Amino acid sequence: MNDHWTDRLSEYLDDELDGAERLELESHLATCEGCAATLAELRRVVGRAQALDDRGPARDLWPGIATRIGSSTDELASRRVRRRISFTVPQLVAASIALIAVSAGIARLASKQPARSASVPVPTSGSMGQPAMFEKADSSADIAVDQLRLALAEGQRTGRLSPTTVYKLEHSLAVIDSAIAEGRRALMLDPQSAYLNHHLADTMRHKLEFLREANRIATARS
């Protein structure tokens, strides 16, 4: 894979290349299977990340509040411009995991290795009728886990990671997934529990931090 174009695939995706560069990259893509495959993979990841919901509130409460505290329309507009965008914890987890997946894809781009299958399957948590946001987090996490598999296989191939380390990482991922599965089962029994919702989100945060760290270690250069 070409180093120069590897670094510029995301610019291409974002339509930030000028016309000549774009043509040159497209010409390169026609002859480089590696770049073409990774670009397709990045497109899928970005597509999924973009598909994450950014829902507004079901009802805008501000007009009523503004009336009661005497804010003017201008102030209202100004406040709306400055409005802090906030997400629920599960939304943040979902978005973060999606970003991890993108980062992992970019890290693999940087490692200049073509995609290959992992030799050892890694268990992932499945959908159990949980809220859509958790399912989206799952979907994004699956991408990140796939990237981790590739990175682990590559780390093992280069000797950077020993088979024992790879086994321990996979075991730890299984431990987190088992905890997530237990959290989901508990949440099905008591969907309104603030503790269980928070605990599940927190365990998923563990997973995303684990994936981030494991990917970093597996793709870093000595």
Add this chain to the structure above:
Amino acid sequence: MLLVLVAVARLALAQDTDTTFAVRQGQRLDVSDFGGSVVIKSWRQNAVRVRATHGSRDYVTIATDGPTVRISASSRHGPAMVDYEILAPPWIPLSVSGTPSAEVTIEGTEAEVTVETVEGSIRVVGGRGNISLKSVEGEVTLEGANGHIELNTVDGSISVTDCSGDIAAETVDGEITLLGIESADVDASSVDGSIEYDGTIKDAGRYRFESHDGSVSVSIPEQANATISVATFSGDFDSSFPVTIKDKQKHRFTFTLGTGTARLELESFDGSINLRRPGQVHDQNDEE
């Protein structure tokens, strides 16, 4: 960029390097090892002594890069496995990386410490300021440190003894033991391991201990002013002293001791949560 090459010890036949060089305030020491052990101890000299045991075709490089003195080893085919014994002044900040493996021991430092290994345990005695110890597959042990402390491992336990400052400890599959701690900000979490805390509960402090599948045992001094939140799905709660629960939900309850200014969050999805008096935490778990 490497500015000045201080020393290159290349020994074609011998298997040891032993060299000493001067360092000055403001410099820091960075050691990289590809496998082996790194032992750094303090001495009262403004100099660093490096003794390294390595293969006959390996060579140790000591170079300065701005304020950083870098120690690494190479062979014709890339990084080399070396056993280091290093003497350094206690004031020099230390950074050690062991990839893919290294056993790291640091004793007597009075400066910042950063250690990162993939495979291998980390043991640090001392340290001031920012202290960051990370391992993937190995135990992390810290004693007598003071500062902003961050400890991470994936598959291994974490042990912190007689330390002060902000402490964050996280592991996936291992126990976390925090004993003799003086802190107003402690955050410890394990997915599959128990957590013990025996230390101060300071007014207005924040303490969070969370495990999915392990017990959480915390010491509460008699004079503590704390609002304590306990949450569990299928675990038990046990206290060695009486408490009056004021707010109870299905999986969570809270109670207040004294003025309640400190906040404690104790959570274990599937393990017991135990409150003890100082000195009882570790004893109680030893008996189990």
